[in-house]
Amino acid sequence: MKPALFNSLIDISDSPAARRGQADLMLEQARWAAAVFDRYDRDTTMRIVDSVAQAAHDHAAEFAEKIVAESGFGVAEHKKIKNELTAKPLVDFYRDQDFVNPRVDEARKIIEIPRPAGVIFALTPSTNPIATLNFKVLMALMTRNAIVLSPHPAVRQTSVEAVRLLARAAEEAGAPTGTIQILPEPTIPVVEAFMNSDKTNVILATGGTAMVRAAYSSGNPAIGVGPGNAPVFVDISADIAKAAQRIVASKSFDNSVLCTNESVLITLPEVESQLKIALKSAGAYICSESETEVLRRFLFHPRGFNIEAIGRDATWIAQECGIRVPGNTKILVAPITQIGVEELLSREKLCPVLALHVAKTKAQALSQARAVLRLTGAGHSAAIHTSDEMSVMDYASAVEVYRVVVNAPCSQGAAGFATNLAPTFTIGTGFFGRSSIGENVGPQHLVHWTRVAYNAGADVPFGNYHGLGRSFRGALPKAPADGVPGSAKAPQPPRQPSAASSIDNATKDELRRLIAAELRDLLRK
Structure with a gap:
């Protein structure tokens, strides 16, 4: 016999009354x-x-x-x-x-x-x-x-x-x-x-x-x-090889459909060449200026992001753009000269395409990271690769996000799977992102x-509430086929004794009556 849950999975008509009825x-x-x-x-x-x-x-x-x-x-x-x-x-x-x-x-x-x-x-x-x-x-x-x-x-x-x-x-x-x-x-x-x-x-x-x-x-x-658009900053003090490996691993994970994935890589001239070499070694393909332009036109249409590219692998996207890449390419890196509304590639991209911007100074790098988040992704996530604690603090204080991942893949790290943050698939974007919660949900x-507060005076004794938690373990009533528990139309709840329960049968019956009475009141509202 199928549970009532599966019987309720029926087609819903287009009429407002039918929709409200099914919802009810x-x-x-x-x-x-x-x-x-x-x-x-x-x-x-x-x-x-x-x-x-x-x-x-x-x-x-x-x-x-x-x-x-x-x-x-x-x-x-x-x-x-x-x-x-x-x-x-x-x-x-x-x-x-x-x-x-x-x-x-x-x-x-x-x-x-x-x-x-x-x-x-x-x-x-x-x-x-x-x-x-x-x-x-x-x-x-x-x-x-x-x-x-x-x-x-x-x-x-x-x-x-x-x-x-x-x-x-x-x-x-x-x-x-x-x-x-x-x-x-x-x-x-x-x-x-x-x-x-x-x-x-x-x-x-x-x-x-x-x-x-x-x-x-x-x-x-x-x-x-809210949406993500995580900037990642590679500082001059970073372990460049490890940073590149982590970024490529993160950006290619599930073809970059996690909203916590790195969107724009920001670095400095002192480590630009070394970083590009490390990215290539990790499986990235660095696009030329002309290839970046083709990629930009493919990913962004006048009506928005090309949804055909979401979650596709790097070689598929390259083929669609007519870009010849090695068969083992994990991500495409697109160098850009500016960040802002004019540069479409500085927006969120749920595919293994990573924009690369070289800032002139560290101060400019922090400013550009903030600019990435102003486009979209405010309150969401950011990442930094560095061995300098002051760089971590400067970056975390500058970017308007509630998660800053250090020396770890941002895709997994911000979601709590490569860091000790709470594991989640619902990222709170807080005040920056106009959300009610800023932490990992x-x-x-x-x-x-509900807080029960006694008189704070020393002359008023506090009761002993230890061991007074929930203790009801069954047997519980089934969902009513019609009406509410305890009604004439509803099947009566089974009475199955539970050896583990500390509540006797009389107490169980009373509890069921209380549930039924409460639900009848609720269902009248």
Whole structure:
């Protein structure tokens, strides 16, 4: 018998009423799941999280191949790495953080009770679809939220298949039915219906600028991320050979579809020749002036960036431009003499093409790095290769970003996979990028805390709250087929004793009645 989740994956008509009706159907199921999930203890929650992470890991290669076949771009081997990194390593990074039990601060006489957001509506991009949905699903589960995902239409088929797999793994491990759902046929009107619904508690927007802005203007709380355009500065004190190797490895990783990839390489005359030689040794092809012009015209049309080039490998792009390059070329380096709106190659390029600019002085290099980010990418990421600590501080203080990667590949480093930053596929761009969050987005952003504060006076004793965390482990009700739990139309929740539970059957029944009463009130709103 199929879970209700999969029965809800039906075609959506173009009428506004039908779109709202389908949104209500899925969001009501998600609200129910979130209300039930809120009762889970941490052990049960993490069992579900680990089960889903294992499923994501086990199918990382399969979905990497399918995404490349469906989208037509990227490198399956690299997508497999990203899919794996957003599974078990992601969970392990946050394993010691407790988003379930109250935090007790005896010194300040404060108890902090975690409050999940509830229902998350999450947008995923075409460039990193499986890694992003893995990331967002696991974040939601770690914080006991329900999530409805909207895949990019270009990778819809594989995304739906992947989410169904994760949903099964979650439910088999004990998650409420409907905790993880996905839109089967996403369109802009359908997405807007979900974003504007008062049943959506928060929107996680990863995608184009227009979609992120729509999320912020929906009237619902939103966590959005802006575009990248990372400058990378190679200082005269850098290990030039290692810097070149890291930059080429980063720019060629998954054919540069990560928004954290290096976009413009800035260096100084003292190391220009040495750096070019090192880049060639690492697999880069340095374009001539005429080749750069052909490349510029190919990548940028009057209506914008040539989407056919997104995620294509360097040799394919070179062939389309009529540029003869060695078969093992990993990236194309295009020298430019200026940075600004007049130079199209100083904009973001989600393909293995790296602009190269030689500044006259270090002060000018810092100014040009800032100029790159003024074009696009404010608040996002930047990188520097140097052995001088003062250069690091000068650069980090100058560029208007919230991540500066030092002596590491920026693609992986800013996302937390070649540095000790929090691993993420949702990069907060903060005040510089007109976003609400400046750090790498993580599960901590999907849970708020109710603070219970005692009288600060020494004559008022503080209670003993240790050991009073969540302890409900089952048996939990199933999603209602019609109505709400406990109603005449809904199936009654099963009564299966759990040996691990510290709650007796009478307490469980009372808890179910409380859930039913609360949900009836919620559904009347």
